[in-house]
Amino acid sequence: MKQFWAIVLLAVILSCSSDSSNRNPYLQEVRFRFELNLNLPLYNDLNNIGNPVYVGNNGVGTRGAFVIKSSLNTFYAFEASCPNHTPNNCSTMTIDGQNVVCGCEGYTYSLFTGQQLDRPDDGNRYYDLLFYNATQSGNTVIISN
Template identity: 70%
Template structure:
């Protein structure tokens, strides 16, 4: 019985992997919560699929967030507005171009549907996709949080 217990404990400990290489070293994951009322003109664009909105209020992420309705119904996505491939600086707050976010520092481009880095250089270096935030529709309000 002791051997079985020891084997299960060992298996459990080996199954719990903590991979710190997946963590983006450039962006802190700041806890926040912000409500977007879809009745307000500022966030009315979120009623249309594929129409991203920049939320630059203090306390929302590091440099704000991009929020977009990604599908029919209550499907929303939210992403950090600071470029994930370098530390925040004067050029790291990205801009919206269609359904993509553009970083003016290196002209990196990211999909606001998937968060994927679209023009990743093929130089062997590690590049990161957008930092994801939770976005949940509650009534007529989208709650974004981390």
């Protein structure tokens, strides 16, 4: 009988999920890799701290990505589609200084933290920007997921 309960306990332990991630139900996590050459005029703003750039190339995220340099060798990249609803004709956000704004509801997000700055206090669940990896290698910034 002890073996039976040991097997049941082992099955319960193995069936429990340790995934504590907070997946966004609106955005798919698309696999991609894209290189930004900082010598090109298109990405020249990334040579200065706090100047975001929109990368709207096909195959970069769902609706493109926003990239910003936050310190000497640190870059952040975020999905350009608003994280609080499914992608549609108004969900590609626009740059407003060092923030991005959703065209659907007007929600504002920081490009330094990815956090929603004007989260409503209505009891609903809201998501921050979907983060992408951004690493610098010489004069190239590689964004990927």
